[in-house]
Amino acid sequence: GVHTLSEEATRLYEGARGRIGRFINAGSSKEIIFTRNxxxxxxLVAYSWGLDNLGPGDEVLITEMEHHANIVPWQLVCQRTGATLRxxxxxxxxxxxxxLLDELLTERTRLFAFVAMSNVLGxxxxxxxxxxRAHAVGALALVDGAQSVPHMPVDVQALDCDFLxxxxxxxxxxxxxxxxYGRRDLLEQMPPFMGGGDMIREVHMDGSRWNSLPWKFEAGTPAIAEAIGLGAAVDYLSELGMPWVRExxxxxxxxxxxxxxxxEGLRIIGPxxxxxxxxxxxxxxxxxPHDIAAILDSEGIAIRAGHHCAQPxxxxxxxxxxxxxxxxxxxxxxxxxxxxxxxEKVQSVFSF
Incomplete structure (x- = not known):
């Protein structure tokens, strides 16, 4: 629309996109797609890129330390395309x-999707x-940066990743x-993930033309306030300095x-x-662990207990x-x- 508040919301929304892109050193704000999480x-990558580019004989490589979010989509897409998940x-x-990387990452690998930092092991x-290594065999690389982007400096151009x-x-x-984040040339080639308003240029009964990047992948009413909030968060983190956050x-x-x-009796999992x-x-x-978490909660200490969406x-x-x-x-x-x-209180409660 052309209403003043509408124009201001758009300015703030797109301004947040630009600042988020600079936070990870994307080459263009067109490479920043807003999603729910x-x-x-x-x-989005699994269904938009994967369904169009994977088939029998192809392989997708992940790791045993992935969050379920970087396992299950590839299981589903490999089942539909006939590709093999390793x-x-x-x-x-x-x-x-x-x-084992030389054995597992081969010319059959089309995509290597891996976590930058494990949400369980650290x-x-x-x-x-x-x-x-992925690029050396002609594969694309998707980086799950859910635990790295908030906690350490991340530069997508220096990493040379295809998706993050x-x-x-x-x-x-x-x-x-x-x-x-996706490399612009890849995003240009990928079909839309969802259809609806905003992701189109024209809609007619005999067909539609897609919008340009990044809006091609943002169907429907966007999370305007949330995107602006994330923009404010990256401003705050930038002021603190990500090297300092990591330190x-x-x-x-x-x-x-x-x-x-x-x-006594405590075992730390991870390096x-x-x-x-x-x-x-x-x-x-x-x-x-659930009992540990419950007693710590009574002491005003918040931890998480469970498999943390990482059962493997x-x-x-x-x-x-x-x-x-x-x-x-x-x-x-x-x-x-x-x-x-x-x-010590946890142990005393269960000392019998």
Missing amino acids: ATEAIN YIPIDARGDLRLD TINPTAQLVA VFSGHKMCGPTGIGVL QEHALVNYAVEKLSQV DGDQRGGVVAFTLDDIH IHDHFGIVATARASFYFYNTFEEVDRLVAAM
């Missing part, structure tokens, strides 16, 4: 078995190296907003791993603090669930101390 962004296993420490993968996804609510932004988290996580390791991002998942002998990781380690403490730049060493002290 990272899950929808992966599904995965890189993890080792006993929680790192990828990169020694493992930080060598993203640029993995992208380069992330969500707003993990980085001081609102829920209901996510982002797909703060690194110190907190190292401290947490050191202190939690001293709790050492120096090799992990801002999450620490653990188990406690003979106490279910838990299958690998022979456990049904973990308790997970998540850290961000605003957490403190004193809060880590409170967490460790509260673990």
Whole structure:
């Protein structure tokens, strides 16, 4: 419309797109597609690119440490296209078995989709190296950046990735907003993911013409307030400086791993603090993670318990669930101390 408020909303919405693109160093704001979340962004690629480009004999490679959002869409699309889904296993420490990469990443691989940082293990993968390995065999690379974009500097041009996804609510932004970054030439070739208003130039009874990027992939009324909110969040994070955010988290996580390791019967899942991002998942002998979380909640401490939408990781380690403490730049060493002290109450409740 041409109403003043409508024009102002559009200006703020598109301004947020531009700032988000600069936050990850996209080459153009046309490469930034707004979605509901990272899950929808992966599904957009799976169904728009995957259904058009995969077939029998083709392979998609993922890893054993993926969130379900980067497993299930590829299972569904491979079932429909006849392509084969393969995965890189993890080792006993929680790192990828990169020694198997030559065997698994081949000329049959059309896409390598992998997480930059595990939401359970905290493992930080060598993203640029993995992208380069994918390109070396002619495959595209999709990076799940839901845990990396909020926690460390990310530069899509330096990574040279073809697609990258992330969500707003993990980085001081609102829920209901996510982002797909895609290389412009790839996005131009891909058909729309959903049909409706805004993603079209013309609609006639005998056919339609699609809108240009990025609106071709944004059907219907957009999440205007949420996108503007995410734009404000990236402004805030940019003021703080992402290297500083990573430095703060690194110190907190190292401290947490050191202190939690001293709790009797507590097992930390994943690599050492120096090799992990801002999450620490653990188990406690003979106490279910849900019980741990309930008692910590009574102490005013919020953690998450369950499989964290990453059941294959838990299958690998022979456990049904973990308790997970998540850290961000605003957490403190004193809060880590409170967490460790509260673990003593957990043990006392179940000491029988």
